[in-house]
Amino acid sequence: METLEPLLAEHPFVRGMNQSQIETIAGCASNARFETGQYLFREGEEANQFYILRKGRIAIEAASPTRDPIVIHTYGDGEILGWSWLVPPYRWRFSGKALELTRVLMLDGKCLRGKCERDHDLGYELLKRFADILASRLDAARLQLIDMYDKGGRR
Amino acid sequence: MTLAAPEAGKGAAAAPPPARDPMSPTPWRVCRAFRETDDTFTLELIPEPGREVRPFAAGQFNMLYLPGIGEVPISISGDPAYPHTLVHTTRAVGAVTKKMAAIRRGDSVGVRGPFGTAWPVESSEGSDVVFVAGGIGLAPLRPALTQLLSRRERYGRVVLLYGARTPEDILFRKTLREWRADFDLEIHVTVDRATRDWRGNVGVVTSLIPRVPFEPGHTVAMICGPEVMIRYTVMELERRGVGPDRIHVSLERNMKCAVGFCGHCQLGPHFVCKDGPVFPYEKVAALLNQREV
Amino acid sequence: METAPPGIRYVLGDPGLPRLIEAVRGAGYRVAGPKVRDGALCYEELDPAEALPRGIRDEQGPGRYRLKSGHDASLFAQAVGPQSWKRYLSPPEQRLFVARKDGSGLRIEPEAADASRWAFVGVRPCDLAAIRLRDKVFLDGASADPAYRAVRKGILVVAVQCTAPAGTCFCLSMGTGPRAAGGFDLLLTEIGEGGPLLVEAGTSEGEAILRTVPRSEAAPGDLAEAERRMERAERSMGRSLETAGLAELLLRRSESPRWEEIAGRCLACGNCTMACPTCFCTTVEDISDLTGSTAERWRRWDSCFTLAFSYIHGGSVRRAVPARYRQWMTHKLATWTAQFGESGCVGCGRCITWCPAGIDLTEEARALREADGAAPSPRT
Numbered sequence: 001m002e003t004l005e006p007l008l009a010e011h012p013f014v015r016g017m018n019q020s021q022i023e024t025i026a027g028c029a030s031n032a033r034f035e036t037g038q039y040l041f042r043e044g045e046e047a048n049q050f051y052i053l054r055k056g057r058i059a060i061e062a063a064s065p066t067r068d069p070i071v072i073h074t075y076g077d078g079e080i081l082g083w084s085w086l087v088p089p090y091r092w093r094f095s096g097k098a099l100e101l102t103r104v105l106m107l108d109g110k111c112l113r114g115k116c117e118r119d120h121d122l123g124y125e126l127l128k129r130f131a132d133i134l135a136s137r138l139d140a141a142r143l144q145l146i147d148m149y150d151k152g153g154r155r
Numbered sequence: 156m157t158l159a160a161p162e163a164g165k166g167a168a169a170a171p172p173p174a175r176d177p178m179s180p181t182p183w184r185v186c187r188a189f190r191e192t193d194d195t196f197t198l199e200l201i202p203e204p205g206r207e208v209r210p211f212a213a214g215q216f217n218m219l220y221l222p223g224i225g226e227v228p229i230s231i232s233g234d235p236a237y238p239h240t241l242v243h244t245t246r247a248v249g250a251v252t253k254k255m256a257a258i259r260r261g262d263s264v265g266v267r268g269p270f271g272t273a274w275p276v277e278s279s280e281g282s283d284v285v286f287v288a289g290g291i292g293l294a295p296l297r298p299a300l301t302q303l304l305s306r307r308e309r310y311g312r313v314v315l316l317y318g319a320r321t322p323e324d325i326l327f328r329k330t331l332r333e334w335r336a337d338f339d340l341e342i343h344v345t346v347d348r349a350t351r352d353w354r355g356n357v358g359v360v361t362s363l364i365p366r367v368p369f370e371p372g373h374t375v376a377m378i379c380g381p382e383v384m385i386r387y388t389v390m391e392l393e394r395r396g397v398g399p400d401r402i403h404v405s406l407e408r409n410m411k412c413a414v415g416f417c418g419h420c421q422l423g424p425h426f427v428c429k430d431g432p433v434f435p436y437e438k439v440a441a442l443l444n445q446r447e448v
Numbered sequence: 449m450e451t452a453p454p455g456i457r458y459v460l461g462d463p464g465l466p467r468l469i470e471a472v473r474g475a476g477y478r479v480a481g482p483k484v485r486d487g488a489l490c491y492e493e494l495d496p497a498e499a500l501p502r503g504i505r506d507e508q509g510p511g512r513y514r515l516k517s518g519h520d521a522s523l524f525a526q527a528v529g530p531q532s533w534k535r536y537l538s539p540p541e542q543r544l545f546v547a548r549k550d551g552s553g554l555r556i557e558p559e560a561a562d563a564s565r566w567a568f569v570g571v572r573p574c575d576l577a578a579i580r581l582r583d584k585v586f587l588d589g590a591s592a593d594p595a596y597r598a599v600r601k602g603i604l605v606v607a608v609q610c611t612a613p614a615g616t617c618f619c620l621s622m623g624t625g626p627r628a629a630g631g632f633d634l635l636l637t638e639i640g641e642g643g644p645l646l647v648e649a650g651t652s653e654g655e656a657i658l659r660t661v662p663r664s665e666a667a668p669g670d671l672a673e674a675e676r677r678m679e680r681a682e683r684s685m686g687r688s689l690e691t692a693g694l695a696e697l698l699l700r701r702s703e704s705p706r707w708e709e710i711a712g713r714c715l716a717c718g719n720c721t722m723a724c725p726t727c728f729c730t731t732v733e734d735i736s737d738l739t740g741s742t743a744e745r746w747r748r749w750d751s752c753f754t755l756a757f758s759y760i761h762g763g764s765v766r767r768a769v770p771a772r773y774r775q776w777m778t779h780k781l782a783t784w785t786a787q788f789g790e791s792g793c794v795g796c797g798r799c800i801t802w803c804p805a806g807i808d809l810t811e812e813a814r815a816l817r818e819a820d821g822a823a824p825s826p827r828t
Contacts, residue, residue, distance in 0.1 A: 059357065071349040073358040076366050099354065136362065139387065143359040144347050148381040149290035149320040177591040179545050182554040203553065222547040222554065223736025223743035248761045263554035265547065408765065409758050411732050414591040417750070418729030419757060421779065424786035429590065445702060447771035 004029045004105060011052055011105075013080055013129060021122050024115055028108040034098035040081075042095045047084035048110040053077055056102025061095045073140065074099065083130055083137075085109025177414045180220040180265025181206060183241060188258050191244060192324050195291060196256045197232070200241040200264060210238045212273035213298035214405060214433040218413050219243060220265030221258075225251040228410045230295035230432070231269060235302055241266065244294040244326065270413040272433045274299040275403055279375040283311040285367070285397075287388045289318045289360055289380025293326045295405050295432075296379050304338050314341045314367050318360025318384070322346050322353040343367060360384065364391040371396030378436075379405040386443055389436055402436035406443075423448055455635075455648035455655070459670055461662030464645055465523065466499060468606070468634070471660045472567045475653075477604050480536060481569035482529070487515055489529030491536075491568070500570070502642060508614035508686070508797065511806030521642020527614035528572055528796050532725035536566055537582055537599055540749045544595070544732070547743040561598030571607040571632065573625030574617075574796040578725030579605070580631055584788045585728050595747075604653065607632035611677045615686035616797030618810055622689065624794045626681040634658060639673045646674050687797065689810045690817065695782035695791075701816045702774065710812055711769035713805045718751030720799035720807075721776065726784075726792050729757070752776050777809055 005026035008014060014022050032051075034040055040051065043063055051058075057076050061069035072094065075081050084092050086109065116123030183200035190196050198219075202208050211217075213235050220226040227249065233242025247256035258264065276299050284303060288296050296315075303310060315334070319325045325344060334340050343363045345356035356363070361384070374397050378388050385404050392402055408420035408427040420427040423442045425434070442448050460468060469479055473496065483492045484501050494500075506526040507514040519525070546557045571579070586596035610619070610626035619625030628635050633654030637646040646666055649655035666674075721727040731750035736743035750757060753772050758765035766772045784792030793809075800808045 057356075068351050071353070071357045073362070074345075074356045076356070078366055136365070140359050140362045143361065143383070143387055146383055147320070147347070148383045149318075149324065149347070176558060176594050178594060179558040180547075180556050182556060184553065220547075220745075222549060223734050223740055225734045226732070226745075246761075263549070265554060265556060407760055409760050411730065411750075414593075415589055416586060416591075416593050416728070417731065418752065419731070419750075421775070421783070424783040426787070447766045447768060448702075448775070 004031065007054075008052075008105065011078070013052060017125050021125060024119070024122060025107065025112065025126075028111040028115070030106050030108070032104050032106045034102045034104070036098055036100050038098050040096040040098065040104070041092045043092055045092050047082065047090050047092045048108065050080065050082035050085055050107050050109055051096075052105040052107070053079050053081060054103040054105060056104070057099040058102060059097050059099050061097060063095065069095065069097075073137075080129075080133055082109075083134055085113070086127075086130055177267065178412070180218070180226075180267045182263045183266045185258055185260055185262045185264060186240070188260055188262075190256075191326050194248070195244060195246050195324075195326060197242060197244040198255065198258060198264065199233070200243070200266065201239065208239050209269060211235055211241075211269035211298075213276055213302050214274040214295060215269035215271045216295070216413075216432060217241065217243065217266050217268030217270070218410070219251075219255065220267065221251060221254055222265070224254050226265070226267075226411075227251045227255075228270075228407075228413060228428070230405070232294040232297045235298050236305065244291070244297075246291050267413060270428055272429075272431055274377050274405075274433055275375065276302045279303075280306075280309040281311070281373075282401075283369040283374040284313045285364075285369055285374055285376045285392070286313075286315045287317075287360060287364070287376065287378045287380070287384075287392075288315065289384040289388075290320065290324065291326065292378075292380030292384075292405070293317055296377060297327060297330065299377060300334070300340075304334065304340065307338060307340075311373065312341070312369050313339070314369055315343070316360050316363045316367065317342070317344045318363075318380070319344070319346050321348050322350050322355070341367060359387075361387045361391045364388065364395060369395075374401060376402045377404075377433075378402065382406070382443060389440075399437040399440060400435060403433055404436050404439065405432045406434060406439065407432065455650065457646050457648045457666040457671060457674075458658070458663040459639075459666050460645045460647050461664055465636075467661050468647070468657070469494070469567075469569060470496075471657050472569070472604060472606065474660070475604070475657055477565050477567035479567045479569055480533075484515060484517075488513065488531075489515065489526060490531050491529075491533060491570075494569070505612070506614055508616045508801045509806075510616070510800050510808045511803055513801050519641075522638060522640075523642070523645075524570065524608045524610075524636070524638045525612040525641070527610065527612065527617050528575065528798060530723050530798065530802055532723070532796070532798070533568055533571060533575055533579060534582065534725055534728075536568070537579065537603075538586070538596060538728060538730070538749075542595060542747045544745045544747050547745070549741050549743075559595065561595065563602075564599075565602035565604070566599070567604040567606060569606045570636075571605050572610050572796070573607065573628040574610075574619045574622075574794040575725055576605070576607055576628055576631040577619075577622070577624035577794040578796070579603075581726045581788065581790070581792060581794070582728060604634075604657075605632045605650075606634045606636065607650075608636040608638070609674075609678060609681075611638055611681050613681055613685050614797060614801070616800040616808075617685050617795065618687040618689050618797060619795035620682055620685045620688070621691060621810075622791060622793055622795030623691075626685075627678055637674045637677070639670055639677065644670065646670060687800070687808070687810045689793075689795065689813055691791065694813060694817075695785050697817055697820055698778045698782040698813075701820055702778070704816055704819060706812065706816055706819060707770035707774045710773050710807060713807055714753075714769055714773050715805055716753040716769045716772060717804060718753040719802050719804060721751040721753060722749060723798035723802040724780075725796060725798065726780070726794060727751075731757075752779070777812065780809075781813065 187199040216230040229243045232244045349357045411417040413428045415426040503519045586593040632650040780792040
């Protein structure tokens with residue numbers, strides 16, 4: 001069977017992990033592709049994956065009854081998408097839609113959660129990386145809140 | 156913050172020598188005036204016949220004067236290779252710029268300048284170059300990009316990251332299209348708030364930094380935008396490993412004279428008008444993180 | 449101005465200063481010197497027949513200034529008043545140009561330079577230093593200010609050494625006085641209450657003027673008396689400022705709670721900046737006639753204590769008074785050195801005397817230093 005380990009090992013996400021940890025994660029990985037407009041996941045659904053974007057673009061949306069979905073953020077090549085699998089109640093907070101043909105590595109979060117419980121070293125390595133991702137998301141969201149181009153704009 | 160005397164020249168391109176009478180404007184004629192976005196506009200100025208035309212460097216600014224109304228510092232957004240046409244793009248936000256937005260072809264505008272330091276375009280040859288622009292901050296960076304692209308082969312990877320508030324606020328759409336089509340230049344545009352028909356990136360400009368290709372150890376970054384954006388951009392660049400000595404920022408402060416006489420633009424030991432507006436980040440890092448300096 | 453070799457010191461012969469001023473006037477100068485107006489010593493134009501006030505003493509303290517007259521016939525037995533020579537060098541209001549709009553476009557007519565040549569009589573050593581500092585701002589940088597240059601090149605400086613420092617004086621700490629070290633064409637030292645004046649030339653122009661007035665070479669006793677008075681002046685400084693490490697201290701203490709505390713007293717009135725002989729900040733005002741065809745631009749003194757001073761689109765950078773006081777004091781005593789190679793404070797004490805709240809920057813510097821953990825400097 002073709003293993004995804006070499007593909008995963010190239011990604012900065014696993015930089016600093018040891019070989020067995022990378023292999024463990026690769027064991028939970030699968031390839032997937034999404035056509036333009038196809039949803040990877042929808043708000044409220046069970047969140048059992050995260051994604052490493054190999055090529056393509058994904059929009060994170062919030063639904064609204066009276067208007068089109070609000071795009072909050074878009075992600076591109078190389079980025080990690082999805083942290084809801086890590087935080088109870090393990091449900092997607094937003095929807096993720098492919099804006100173009102998008103290839104991803106899909107990681108089985110449910111499987112990884114179990115492995116992390118058994119191997120705290122692996123769990124710590126993963127949590128460190130997701131703490132970084134969550135911090136970046138928070139930074140970005142706060143900057144969006146500031147609405148910095150409005151009042152603070154240059155002449 | 157150090158006590159070393161500011162060296163205007165360090166890390167920046169040599170700016171042309173100052174005018175003999177720096178306090179009196181010279182009349183220029185508006186040859187084109189047009190709206191860029193809802194609240195921004197561009198004036199293209201040509202000199203009155205027989206008037207001296209002074210060269211300018213990318214990153215410098217002029218003081219534009221409307222008789223009886225006032226004077227404002229506005230960066231030059233045109234091509235440094237053609238100083239005979241002064242291009243100024245700005246937002247209509249204050250008393251003077253709102254009047255300026257109503258100017259028509261054939262009207263006269265007083266010009267003092269050019270003033271200030273320049274982007275380190277020439278000294279960045281051989282490096283990867285990352286431009287990060289926010290909002291109207293693309294205007295002061297455009298001359299640097301124009302200059303760089305005229306000698307594209309001398310640089311490594313060149314990336315422009317541009318953030319705007321909404322898709323309607325994106326400046327220089329035509330220029331961006333031309334650059335994309337004609338040059339080896341990676342452009343990523345993102346908006347803070349998407350509209351329905353926007354198919355591009357959404358998210359603050361800083362979030363683009365982790366995903367673009369450049370060699371951090373051999374990269375020069377030039378940043379222009381709101382100060383909040385500058386600080387977060389620097390943080391992301393440093394996270395990628397770009398040293399603060401290779402990051403350059405353009406700052407804005409109140410300016411009345413533009414030559415260090417009026418005192419208004421002081422930022423610690425620096426006069427933003429003459430020691431800036433373009434600074435190596437390490438010179439102003441501590442000051443930008445302090446409040447109300 | 450051309451510096452002459454160390455001058456021989458003379459005693460002015462009768463009728464003393466009036467004759468010297470007459471000679472200065474004869475050399476083509478309008479003369480400005482001390483006059484008492486509204487209970488204060490001011491620097492105003494002197495009419496040919498006008499004599500300098502005699503017997504004036506001053507009492508200065510934080511927020512306090514009193515003149516007393518009738519002591520004796522001395523000319524210079526007091527310190528500086530609220531004004532400084534910057535009134536002449538950088539007028540409080542100055543037109544920069546006139547702009548005219550007509551069918552053919554816009555014409556800018558820069559203001560013609562005032563051709564007046566001024567002689568400043570009675571310039572104190574602290575103010576000599578202040579003039580030198582202003583020269584650095586307006587002449588020595590990459591750009592020179594045409595209006596300043598026009599006035600400055602016509603100035604003749606008749607300085608006077610300070611023999612009676614006031615309670616707010618600390619020129620000794622700043623290294624600017626009470627002795628004058630240079631920057632003058634002629635230098636006076638009063639060696640008796642209404643009695644003789646010692647005079648020496650600092651430039652060839654001063655020398656030439658001096659040659660035209662009655663004088664005799666100073667006797668050893670005259671020189672000894674001058675020295676005795678200068679030493680006494682050095683001992684009678686009303687205040688002191690520890691300058692060692694001061695710039696670094698201020699930068700290090702930029703977040704000190706003391707700034708809030710000062711702001712509780714500071715009225716942000718800007719008096720200190722108006723009275724300060726080195727403060728150089730200005731703003732501009734654009735005015736036009738009703739038709740809009742003629743407009744003028746005026747430059748006016750401004751103060752970093754106003755909210756508008758740091759305004760950029762979106763708001764002011766220094767919104768609160770603590771930040772504005774910090775800017776003023778830090779610029780004066782710290783960042784000025786980075787900008788111009790020396791402190792922006794000359795120790796004249798005007799900011800202390802003319803502060804309506806009596807804020808004393810020597811005291812504030814001392815408080816910051818004490819809070820910084822350094823040993824407090826003794827008051828001298």
